[in-house]
Amino acid sequence: MRMGSSWRWQLSRAMRLALRWCRLCRPQRGGRAGGSRPWISGRTSELWSYSKVLLKSLYYNSLSNSDTLLDCVFEPVYWIVDNVTRWFGVVFVCLVILLTTSVLVIVYLFVLPTILSTYPVLWIVWHLCCGHWLLIMVVFHYYKATTTSPGHPPKQKVHIPSVSICKKCITPKPPRTHHCSICDICVLKMDHHCPWLNNCVGHFNHRYFFSFCLYMTLGCIYCSISSRNLFLEAYSAVEFVSCPFQSYYQTPPPEYTFRETTAHKCIIFLCVLTSSVAVALGGLTLWHAMLISRGETSVERHINRKETKRLREKGKVFRNPHHHGKMNNWKLLFGVEKKSHWFTRVLLPSSHLPSGDGITWDCTFTRRDPMAI
Numbered sequence: 057m058r059m060g061s062s063w064r065w066q067l068s069r070a071m072r073l074a075l076r077w078c079r080l081c082r083p084q085r086g087g088r089a090g091g092s093r094p095w096i097s098g099r100t101s102e103l104w105s106y107s108k109v110l111l112k113s114l115y116y117n118s119l120s121n122s123d124t125l126l127d128c129v130f131e132p133v134y135w136i137v138d139n140v141t142r143w144f145g146v147v148f149v150c151l152v153i154l155l156t157t158s159v160l161v162i163v164y165l166f167v168l169p170t171i172l173s174t175y176p177v178l179w180i181v182w183h184l185c186c187g188h189w190l191l192i193m194v195v196f197h198y199y200k201a202t203t204t205s206p207g208h209p210p211k212q213k214v215h216i217p218s219v220s221i222c223k224k225c226i227t228p229k230p231p232r233t234h235h236c237s238i239c240d241i242c243v244l245k246m247d248h249h250c251p252w253l254n255n256c257v258g259h260f261n262h263r264y265f266f267s268f269c270l271y272m273t274l275g276c277i278y279c280s281i282s283s284r285n286l287f288l289e290a291y292s293a294v295e296f297v298s299c300p301f302q303s304y305y306q307t308p309p310p311e312y313t314f315r316e317t318t319a320h321k322c323i324i325f326l327c328v329l330t331s332s333v334a335v336a337l338g339g340l341t342l343w344h345a346m347l348i349s350r351g352e353t354s355v356e357r358h359i360n361r362k363e364t365k366r367l368r369e370k371g372k373v374f375r376n377p378h379h380h381g382k383m384n385n386w387k388l389l390f391g392v393e394k395k396s397h398w399f400t401r402v403l404l405p406s407s408h409l410p411s412g413d414g415i416t417w418d419c420t421f422t423r424r425d426p427m428a429i
């Protein structure tokens with residue numbers, strides 16, 4: 057709107073409001089006779105009621121309850137958490153890249169030369185193949201999980217199957233779609249917002265996220281086991297140097313070069329980091345594996361638990377419409393349509409799209425029927 061038309065519109069609005077108030081305050085023709093005081097009192101109470109209705113209509117909602125009130129009270133806290141998570145997402149992604157690179161550098165500088173110089177040929181071949189396969193899988197799935205959009209409901213199409221309307225986006229929400237307050241958009245088959253990916257995990261990148269967790273855990277376990285002998289050696293060397301009195305009376309402390317001391321510290325860092333990540337990420341991977349087996353997302357886990365409890369109180373049993381049997385759920389996630397896909401789509405990097413569009417879902421109760429492969 058242009059500036060000129062804007063102030064003219066504001067002025068006409070003010071005039072309209074003033075006229076309306078004058079009309080309200082003016083005594084009505086054929087009104088009460090016998091003095092102005094009762095009329096003023098009547099008009100004042102009328103105005104008071106009118107103002108109250110006006111004020112209440114601004115925030116009235118028939119669906120309001122204690123949850124809505126709590127949401128309103130904690131809205132500033134949510135706002136801060138959402139913004140901090142959004143900005144820290146970039147920091148977390150840089151941290152993942154930095155730590156993975158540091159582990160790679162240590163493996164190439166200290167662990168791999170030891171394997172090449174001390175292990176038999178077959179073990180060397182196995183280490184080279186296994187280590188590089190895990191590295192390729194981790195890098196590929198992390199890149200795809202961070203750069204692939206999880207999928208959003210179309211804004212133009214109005215004739216899509218929807219279960220509700222998103223009060224933030226004011227658009228229809230298809231089944232399994234939820235609003236991400238950090239990305240500020242609705243996400244198809246939303247699982248959760250992952251700060252380590254700086255992205256939402258949804259329909260189109262769920263497989264990449266799970267494969268990254270799985271291969272990163274395997275990679276960390278591989279690094280911890282491969283460097284265990286070097287770790288024990290480095291730990292005893294560091295302990296020996298840090299206890300000069302004990303070594304003075306028994307054996308003279310060995311002279312370590314700068315390269316050896318650096319190698320010892322790097323190996324300890326590598327082992328501590330990979331073991332900790334293996335435990336933490338391994339737990340998360342197991343949790344998500346359990347959810348996939350049940351045909352649920354992290355969000356649906358909470359919803360379904362509430363629904364199960366609610367229906368149990370009514371003497372009914374809740375059945376998850378997206379659970380097609382354990383094996384079928386895994387096939388749907390990995391996009392396995394024939395047996396060779398277990399190799400080409402699960403054990404090797406693959407960019408195939410997930411089955412379905414994330415908007416319409418097959419909710420028939422055929423979970424006991426095996427999927428044809």
Ligand SMILES: [Zn+2]
Pocket residue numbers: 222223224225226234235236240241242
């Ligand atoms: Zn939304």
Ligand SMILES: [Zn+2]
Pocket residue numbers: 236237238239240248249250255256257
């Ligand atoms: Zn998000």
